[in-house]
Amino acid sequence: MKKVILASTSTLYNGDYLEYLLPTLLEHFSGCKTLLFIPYARPSGITHDDYTRKVSVAFAKINITVNGIHNYENPTEAIQKAEAIFTGGGNTFLLVSQLYKNNLMTVLKNTIEAGTPYLGTSAGSNIGGMTMNTTNDMPIVLPESFNTLGLIPFNLNPHFLDANLQSTHMGETRETRINEFHTISNIPVLGLREGSWLEVYGENITLKGDFFARLFKQNKPAIELKTNTNFSFLA
Amino acid sequence: MKKVILASTSTLYNGDYLEYLLPTLLEHFSGCKTLLFIPYARPSGITHDDYTRKVSVAFAKINITVNGIHNYENPTEAIQKAEAIFTGGGNTFLLVSQLYKNNLMTVLKNTIEAGTPYLGTSAGSNIGGMTMNTTNDMPIVLPESFNTLGLIPFNLNPHFLDANLQSTHMGETRETRINEFHTISNIPVLGLREGSWLEVYGENITLKGDFFARLFKQNKPAIELKTNTNFSFLA
Structure with a gap:
């Protein structure tokens, strides 16, 4: 059975990395002793090694050992054999570009669909959608395709921000962009x-967590949906 | 001689469309009775016709007649024969995608380099840089390349926003993205x-207008440069 968590962010304001998710992850990854980490999104340009160390510290708190995919000679096999998989946030263009370059998009999708528990945060959640067309990130590289894992039958916009009605800035709001x-x-x-x-x-x-989520459909007004809403109706 | 204006935005808060630029444009486009408008970026999904009408209203104030490139059977010829050219803002991915689809990127570059006066605002300025890698827009379509006109030997980030130090939002700041x-x-x-x-x-x-601009170079701290700075040193 598919077992996936797609989170808007890894870190809450004033919180530690993954802290607010740890009780959920303890259950989500129960029985797993190791986790394969995909550090390709490199937030702020951090190295794969540094990013993997940061993730290891967080997962040590729930007794899971983290291995970075960049350390494997055969990353396809690493995905297929993983007990659990986590893709961290950063730049979605870089992440998707690297997944395609290493021929990993399809094997990652198939492995997760077959039941390997998966966690994505931010960019790692974006790729859980049908395409990465609704990322907020800067297009620092051109991936060969914007198609992503399609673990859900719609797209995500992580770090969703409501328009600031006091702002005098003339750039597009998130809602305008969507x-x-x-x-x-x-x-x-x-x-x-x-x-x-x-x-x-x-x-x-x-939908989990304390907040409403905002659903945008073509030619329909956006609607707010509350915690525990089941989105299977979008299938 | 190349004659180009690349503006951060078309519209200031509480101002009319292009209003703050009109005195500058009167001089920039002096001698021009007609202007070719490239509406491909379609802000908020506005149609090419509606966008062209909006632009026509602004340019009527300085007695210039606007023609939308979408009305020409041969857009390449329309660019080559134009007295003046303006590319408006909206979505940079859509704009660049359409320029490539219609085989217009090279002819547009060559025509502007040869001296046809050009105005870009927002997305239309972004394409004046070497690449569109530093746009703020959402990747709603995949262009065949991120390479753009290269009218200047660097990239732009229009609508540049300083980090809000009071914000509790965990999405990347503009500076982090760059x-x-x-x-x-x-x-x-x-x-x-x-x-x-x-x-x-x-x-x-x-650099024109009342504000400092912020220059980012690889492996250097960002610096603030004042009005009338000459950026030829970046060539």
Whole structure:
């Protein structure tokens, strides 16, 4: 059974890395002693090694040993044999570009669909959607495709931000940007606020955390959906 | 002689479309009775026709008639024969994708380099840089390349926003995003605040407007540069 968590962010304001998710992860990864980490998104340009060390510190708290995929000679096999998989946040363009370059997109999808428990945060959640078209990141590299894992039948917008009505800045709001996407695509987009995550267990896709999420569909007004909403209706 | 204006934004808070730039444009486009408008970036998904009408209203104030490139059977010829060219803001991915689809990137570059006066705002300024890697826009479509006009020997980040030190949001700041770009590219990036523009006359690239601009170079601390700075030193 598919067992996936896609979180808006790894870290809450004033919190430690992954801290708010640890009780959930203890259950999600129960029975797993090791976890394969995919550090390709390199937040702030951090190295794969440094990023993996940071993740190891967090997972040590729930007694899971972390191995970075960049240390394997055969990353395809590393994914296939992993007990658990985590893709961290950073730059989605870099992450997707590296997954394609290493021919890992399909094997990662198939492995997760077959039941290897998966965690994504931020960019690592973005790739859980159908495409990466609704990332917030800067296009620092051109990936060969924007198609991603499709673990859910819609797209995500992590770190979703409501418009600041006091702002005098004339750049587009997040909502304007998502509406622009819907002028050329009919894939629904779920805006996940920081502190929210999706639990995907088999066919059930459930909103967790304390916040409402905002659902955008083509040619429909956006709606707010509360914690424990089951998103299977989007399938 | 190359004659280019690249503006951070088309519109200031509480201002009308292009209003703050009109005195500058009157001089920049002096002698021109008509202007070719490239509406491909479609802000908020507006149609090419509606966007062209909006631009026509602004340019009527300085007695210039606007024609949208989408109305020409041969857009290449339309660019080559234009008295003046303006590319408006919106989504940079859509703009660049359409320029490549219509085989217009090279002819547009050559025509501007040969002296046809050009104006870009926001996405239309982004394409004046070497690449579109430092746009703020959402990747709603995948262009065949991120390479753009290279009218200046560096990249732009329009609508540049300083970090809000009071914010509890954990998404990346603009500065973090640009620094991520510099982990994989050595192209300098100029953050242009709303109300600033670059004047490119021949080999002189000059900062105009009331604000400092922020220059990011690989492996160097960012620096603030004042109005009338000449950026030819980046060539």
